[in-house]
Amino acid sequence: MRKLLNTLYVTQPDAYLSLDGDNIVLLKDQQALGRLPLHNLESIITFGYTGASPALMGYCAERNISITFLTASGRFLARVIGQSRGNVTLRKAQYRISDQERESALIARNFIIGKIYNHKWMLERMTRDYPLRVDVERFKSISHQLDEYLYEARSCENLETLRGLEGQAAWHYYQVFDDMILQQKESFTFHGRSRRPPRDHVNAMLSFAYILLTHDMAAALESVGLDAYVGFLHRDRPGRVSLALDMIEELRGIYADRFVLSLINRKEVTPNGFYQKENGAVLMTDETRKLFLKAWQAKKQEMITHPFLGEKIPWGLVPYVQALLLARYLRGDLDEYPPFLWK
Amino acid sequence: MGSKEEDRYLMLSGLQHFLFCKRQWALIHIEQQWEENALTVEGQHLHHKAHQALLREKRGNKLIVRGMPVRSHELQLTGVCDVVEFHLDPEGVELVGEEGRYKAYPIEYKRGRPKKGLEDVIQLVAQAICLEEMLACRIDKGYLYYEQIKHRVEVPITETLRETVQLMAKEMHHYFDKRYTPKVKTGPFCNNCSLKNICLPKLMNKRSVKSYIEGRLSE
Numbered sequence: 352m353r354k355l356l357n358t359l360y361v362t363q364p365d366a367y368l369s370l371d372g373d374n375i376v377l378l379k380d381q382q383a384l385g386r387l388p389l390h391n392l393e394s395i396i397t398f399g400y401t402g403a404s405p406a407l408m409g410y411c412a413e414r415n416i417s418i419t420f421l422t423a424s425g426r427f428l429a430r431v432i433g434q435s436r437g438n439v440t441l442r443k444a445q446y447r448i449s450d451q452e453r454e455s456a457l458i459a460r461n462f463i464i465g466k467i468y469n470h471k472w473m474l475e476r477m478t479r480d481y482p483l484r485v486d487v488e489r490f491k492s493i494s495h496q497l498d499e500y501l502y503e504a505r506s507c508e509n510l511e512t513l514r515g516l517e518g519q520a521a522w523h524y525y526q527v528f529d530d531m532i533l534q535q536k537e538s539f540t541f542h543g544r545s546r547r548p549p550r551d552h553v554n555a556m557l558s559f560a561y562i563l564l565t566h567d568m569a570a571a572l573e574s575v576g577l578d579a580y581v582g583f584l585h586r587d588r589p590g591r592v593s594l595a596l597d598m599i600e601e602l603r604g605i606y607a608d609r610f611v612l613s614l615i616n617r618k619e620v621t622p623n624g625f626y627q628k629e630n631g632a633v634l635m636t637d638e639t640r641k642l643f644l645k646a647w648q649a650k651k652q653e654m655i656t657h658p659f660l661g662e663k664i665p666w667g668l669v670p671y672v673q674a675l676l677l678a679r680y681l682r683g684d685l686d687e688y689p690p691f692l693w694k
Numbered sequence: 695m696g697s698k699e700e701d702r703y704l705m706l707s708g709l710q711h712f713l714f715c716k717r718q719w720a721l722i723h724i725e726q727q728w729e730e731n732a733l734t735v736e737g738q739h740l741h742h743k744a745h746q747a748l749l750r751e752k753r754g755n756k757l758i759v760r761g762m763p764v765r766s767h768e769l770q771l772t773g774v775c776d777v778v779e780f781h782l783d784p785e786g787v788e789l790v791g792e793e794g795r796y797k798a799y800p801i802e803y804k805r806g807r808p809k810k811g812l813e814d815v816i817q818l819v820a821q822a823i824c825l826e827e828m829l830a831c832r833i834d835k836g837y838l839y840y841e842q843i844k845h846r847v848e849v850p851i852t853e854t855l856r857e858t859v860q861l862m863a864k865e866m867h868h869y870f871d872k873r874y875t876p877k878v879k880t881g882p883f884c885n886n887c888s889l890k891n892i893c894l895p896k897l898m899n900k901r902s903v904k905s906y907i908e909g910r911l912s913e
Contacts, residue, residue, distance in 0.1 A: 352891060353891045438725050438726050438727060439726070440724060440725055440726075440873045441725060461907070464907065464911075468910065468911070501911055502911075505907075505911065575892070576725070576726075576727065658906075658910070659900075659903070659906055660894070660896055660897075660900075661896075662896065675891075675892070675894060676894075679894060679897060680903075682725065682875055683874075683875070684875070684877060684894075684897055685897065685900075685903050686902045686903050686904055687902075687903035687904055687907065688903070689903040689906055689907070690907070692906075692907070692910045694910075694913070
């Protein structure tokens with residue numbers, strides 16, 4: 352399998368990124384803060400109004416290293432990507448299917464199956480690992496409910512119905528999400544998803560994790576030659592990476608949610624690492640964001656066995672492998688898109 | 695033959711990919727996927743030297759031409775010959791701007807040493823067919839130069855080899871017209887393939903996704 356390369360996160364808002372030979376150099380007031388060889392990187396993510404030189408952008412574009420600019424709070428601003436990989440045949444297949452409701456639904460339902468399945472097994476695992484800490488009966492009953500949605504989704508060929516199923520399944524899952532927080536309950540509680548802005552610590556971290564996952568997914572899709580902006584479940588909207596959002600559905604719970612839960616449960620984040628704006632928006636402090644990014648990189652290095660390929664890969668390659676499997680399905684090598692079904 | 699038709703022409707160098715693995719050829723030439731590895735970079739370096747198109751040498755009875763673009767209407771293939779040597783020979787053909795008659799011999803540069811498989815030979819034969827068409831001559835042999843042994847190997851352009859090239863070209867066009875990437879039997883040769891990470895050879899022997907999903911859901 353491909354090698355997992357690093358992502359460079361630049362959290363210093365007044366840094367300037369420049370190119371020197373085959374290195375990226377971080378400048379502040381004309382002074383070099385740091386220097387890294389670019390051949391070890393597959394993407395660069397910057398927070399705040401960090402500048403980058405055209406020479407660096409050109410170098411990265413040529414070598415398939417993506418650069419993403421986010422605001423200090425992690426909202427998406429822009430992405431610099433090189434010429435798309437030449438695969439016109441693959442892209443045409445993607446566009447053709449995206450224009451067709453039923454064919455789109457046949458792929459989209461496997462994203463949803465992946466999502467519900469992984470949520471279900473997160474709940475099952477909680478009942479197995481913490482029978483004395485969680486309400487086993489409640490978890491089991493929701494797990495059964497999710498089973499029913501899985502069964503319905505399996506034969507669903509309609510996008511609207513599919514979105515309905517997904518919504519209901521998510522509602523049930525979020526009913527016990529707070530119960531999966533086992534430590535620091537007094538400061539980390541979950542009362543449902545809030546976005547734009549997140550209104551509590553948990554949501555602030557969930558939103559941030561989804562942004563990172565979406566970035567990784569979009570970069571993976573582009574690297575196999577797919578168009579990250581043209582989705583099957585999420586309809587096109589200018590500037591939205593619909594296909595990346597489609598593809599992270601199955602990974603949100605198993606990848607991002609579990610990551611956030613473990614940061615809380617292992618007490619790696621503490622309530623001091625957050626602050627609240629006057630309007631109720633909750634943000635992470637710079638230290639917490641750094642810690643978060645460091646842990647995210649560490650998570651990417653952890654090895655797993657891919658459930659469909661049966662091959663050992665690091666977590667960080669999961670977006671790439673799923674993108675590749677989707678491409679291979681679109682080119683007719685597979686009978687269906689195989690979602691990442693993790694247990 | 696108009697230029698529109700020539701748009702359909704495939705790359706002659708694809709023959710070696712096709713012979714190595716039909717799927718590898720399709721991934722490169724139909725899906726336009728390419729990943730560099732150490733071997734491909736080495737190969738490019740070598741060809742850079744051989745392809746200095748402006749270098750034209752005359753040595754006694756020989757005229758040596760590098761980086762000569764060639765094509766064959768019959769095969770609908772196009773490519774570049776690393777080196778073509780023209781030897782002064784009364785049985786040869788006349789060349790533009792040259793006195794006397796010449797016989798042409800294509801020479802292809804390869805890294806490493808002579809291979810067991812036919813991929814290098816096939817490429818050379820196709821080049822010979824192109825040259826024959828363009829020069830209206832007959833070519834009875836060519837050479838493969840191997841970097842590692844620093845030596846050229848003579849290759850006779852036989853009838854059997856010509857037929858093989860014709861059949862291969864036909865099959866390549868068939869796949870290309872359908873934009874079809876064939877599934878193939880995998881083998882130890884997959885480990886030497888620069889496209890292994892894109893091809894996912896493991897998928898070829900995989901059970902269906904349907905049974906994967908249904909197996910998981912029924913657990």
